[in-house]
Amino acid sequence: MSQSDYDPDNIFARILDGRLPSQPVDQDEQTFSFADINPQAPQHHLVIPRGAYTDLTDFADRASDSELAAWVRALARVAKTSGVAKEGYRVIVNIGGHGGQEVPHLHGHVLGGAPLGPMLTRR
Ligand code: AMP
Numbered sequence: 001m002s003q004s005d006y007d008p009d010n011i012f013a014r015i016l017d018g019r020l021p022s023q024p025v026d027q028d029e030q031t032f033s034f035a036d037i038n039p040q041a042p043q044h045h046l047v048i049p050r051g052a053y054t055d056l057t058d059f060a061d062r063a064s065d066s067e068l069a070a071w072v073r074a075l076a077r078v079a080k081t082s083g084v085a086k087e088g089y090r091v092i093v094n095i096g097g098h099g100g101q102e103v104p105h106l107h108g109h110v111l112g113g114a115p116l117g118p119m120l121t122r123r
Contacts, residue, residue, distance in 0.1 A: 006052040012105035030070035042113030053106045084112025
């Protein structure tokens with residue numbers, strides 16, 4: 001994966017540069033976090049790096065240590081500020097086709113606010 005594989009017009013790229021609206025909940029120099037448009041739990045937010053990374057594999061390959069740390073810290077910060085950290089929450093990162101990733105810009109889902117049930121629903 002290289003930056004040339006990144007689609008600069010994907011939905012989250014458009015949210016990052018203001019072409020699309022969002023409901024921000026947290027941001028810093030390297031990350032941006034916002035409400036999921038189709039929440040799967042009482043609290044459901046997405047945490048993305050500002051850099052152009054397609055997925056977690058790409059991020060681990062190319063991001064700086066500073067970007068990696070900022071994203072992990074943002075995931076935990078959003079859990080705290082959205083009020084789910086104390087009772088427990090789940091972070092999901094979908095990657096590629098089998099992972100069910102729909103938007104090709106790395107994002108972590110932070111879900112909580114109620115018991116979330118089994119990790120995976122068996123097919
Ligand atoms: P994934 O299947 O892991 O790629 O998740 C993509 C997520 O992006 C889904 O949970 C969608 O509901 C969410 N989503 C898609 N478009 C938007 C948008 N414009 N604003 C906020 N969340 C979005």
